[in-house]
Amino acid sequence: MLSRKRQTGGDVAFDWFNIATMLLVCFATLYPIWYVLVNSFNEGKDAMSGGNIYWVPRVFSFENYSTVFKNDGIMLAMWITVAKTILGTVIHVFFTAMVAFAYSRKELIGRNFYMIVGTITMFFGGGLIPTYLWFRDLHLLDTFSVYIYPAMFSFFDLIIFLAFFREIPDGLEEAAKIDGAGYFATFVKIVLPISMPVVATIALFHGVWQWNDYFTGLLFINDPDLQPIQTFLYRVIAQSSSNQIVGTVGGAINRTVTSQSIKLATMVITTFPIVIAYPFLQKYFVKGLMIGSIKG
Structure with a gap:
């Protein structure tokens, strides 16, 4: 011993x-x-x-x-928060994973250029006023969509997905191609099901952010019936x-x-x-x- x-x-x-x-x-x-x-x-x-x-x-x-x-307002705010957290997380995970799968393809034309552009967006943003004007022109102000569409994609989350996808054996995708599956079918039926650990991780990342986000409701929502619970709490404390x-x-x-x-x-x-x-x-x-x- x-x-x-x-x-x-x-x-x-x-x-x-x-x-x-x-x-x-x-x-x-x-x-x-x-x-x-x-x-x-x-x-x-x-x-x-x-x-x-x-x-x-x-x-x-x-x-x-x-x-x-x-108070009916807090219950409505809670439902808004639950809805935007669930819907926003599902859409964000699926869309970001789909873009990451495209980035992982060696045959993607201009892949290095897209990576450079995406990396720049991690360090530099347009600012609050251009963002507000952009949301206004897209008719997102005072709508539930302002919680969903701008948060559909994150390049940081894409990098995490990309690191996982690169470890998937090429034989799985080749077998799917032999069976006649295209890129989307391969992604949905092969890649996504075996990527549950990273999917759960990104879902946790984004779900916590969606739940705690009060800034979006504070700046872009004037309708009290569309404010999330965190914005409601902020206004109560204020x-x-x-x-x-x-x-x-x-x-x-x-x-x-x-x-x-x-x-x-x-x-x-x-x-x-x-x-x-x-x-x-x-x-x-x-x-x-x-x-x-x-x-x-």
Whole structure:
């Protein structure tokens, strides 16, 4: 049997230092989330008057969440967010993968030129005003399409797809050609099904971005019925008057809630779905980042 290497005093001290450092980092990362959660379940007036609520609610109450859910606007905003996240992610993954498959073809004319142009777009953009004018000319302002069409393609995601596609054996595509399959059929029936790890990775990337995106709704949407939940949350937090916030969210002023408690409850509601989904997809996230980094 192999004997375990004996650790010196310095090694033990270094291990304990690493453990203590990581515990401190974990605490600094997780405690703010716990603080928001605890205070969102505490009665708003009590939290404002008493303060010092750090670990458990002092006066437990669901009134903050009840006040938020009584408002039809937040539920509509939640549905808009869910719809744009699902639809936008599916379209983005399929379209970006399809373009990446075309880039991976050696017979593609001008492939190197397209790669240069695409790489430039990763570092330089047109700016906010040209983007706004472009969306206006395309009649995307105040439409649901503004969440979908501009986000259909990402060159960064294309590079990840491209690294994966280059590792697919040529024999699979040659067999598909012998059976009479064209490029699109080969992509849909052969390439895409065996690319689920990278598909899940890009879906996670873009899905998290779609869910957290408030900037698009803030700049390009004026219709309150089309704003996503993150834009709704931003506008709630941006309110300056306590009564104005509670009136906006709850529809009527409630004496047990405050602007701060409404903010915290809304933050928990908007972040809860993505926090729950992320751990289940993390393994694909890590695997996707490693794609193409090691060649066998």
